[in-house]
Amino acid sequence: MIRRAVPVGIGHYLPERVVPNSHFESFLDTSDEWIRARSGIERRHFAAEGETTSQMATRAAQQALDMAGLKPDDVDAIVVATSTPDLTFPSAATMVQSALGMTRGFAYDVQAVCAGFVYGLAQADALIISGQANRVLVIGAETFSRIMDWTDRGTCVLFGDGAGALLLEAAEASGDKADRGILATDLHSDGTYRDLLYVDGGVSTQTTGHLRMQGKEVFRHAVEKLAATAEAALAKAGLTDDDITWVVPHQANIRIIQATAKKLGTPMERVVTTVADHGNTSAASIPLALSIAVQDGRIKTGDIIVTEAIGGGLAWGAVVLRW
């Protein structure tokens, strides 16, 4: 018998303000048509003034706990994937811990930009397999609207805010591919590509900075690397493309999602897409999409889910789990 990290609760939160593509037409040389055609995005949510990443993360986490019928003190660890924390420190995760009223366990952030949730799942898996935790909340939460350069039409039309949370619980399992829970993880980064997607500010430069992206180059890497990491994770799990029930990809661009699905041989009816409604919410995009597809009944117990993401670093990876 081995230990597996099995999903027991999921939740999400989207800020109230919905911003349609037409919003950008008033101050940028852009159009709803261009944004839809090149990215698949139709609208996104922006956090209200004063609304923070940890507040959104807390709302998503509470939903996940409610679904599982558990209390905050039933959780051993909180891992928040974010590149847009409220403060430099303490971590957003400890802020969520206190906001939930959790008085035990431990909490920390992981920062792998858009791949953050996949990295967070790998962390939770390792904590559970090693016996350091029995229940781990993995949260992806972002306020990317705070780091947009509103004069850069190549980036500011693409991103949005939100949060999603997945609660994983240790379960004794046989160790084969029929088990529920996380079956395999596959992580990569290559810092030589740091200039393709970055924020030109940070604590030691005493600025907040804005997101900068060479979109075309990132697009090229995404199409090449996402299918490869998904295939690698499937192989580690002893599964093939034919076993996939749902692909739940990072939601950056519908054309990247389509190209990756095609390489995996997965029809688009088997791919969960939220990019039209959320834009790119970085580390929040996968748990948001997962939560929505669980709540609307698409994802069912026993389904094989493949998640994959790429972002600044470059950092990328995939996780295969059985719901």
Ligand code: UT7
């Ligand atoms: O989540 C992290 C990972 N990020 C990604 O995966 C994003 C990857 N990249 C992309 O999604 C796409 O590259 C973009 C959506 C960012 C851009 O799409 P593209 O098809 O690669 O367009 P492009 O950058 O090659 O730009 C084509 C044209 C350019 O004009 P010229 O040089 O051909 O005259 C741009 O200046 O479109 C122009 N353009 C715009 N036009 C209207 C760029 N942004 C806009 C805009 N509205 N918002």
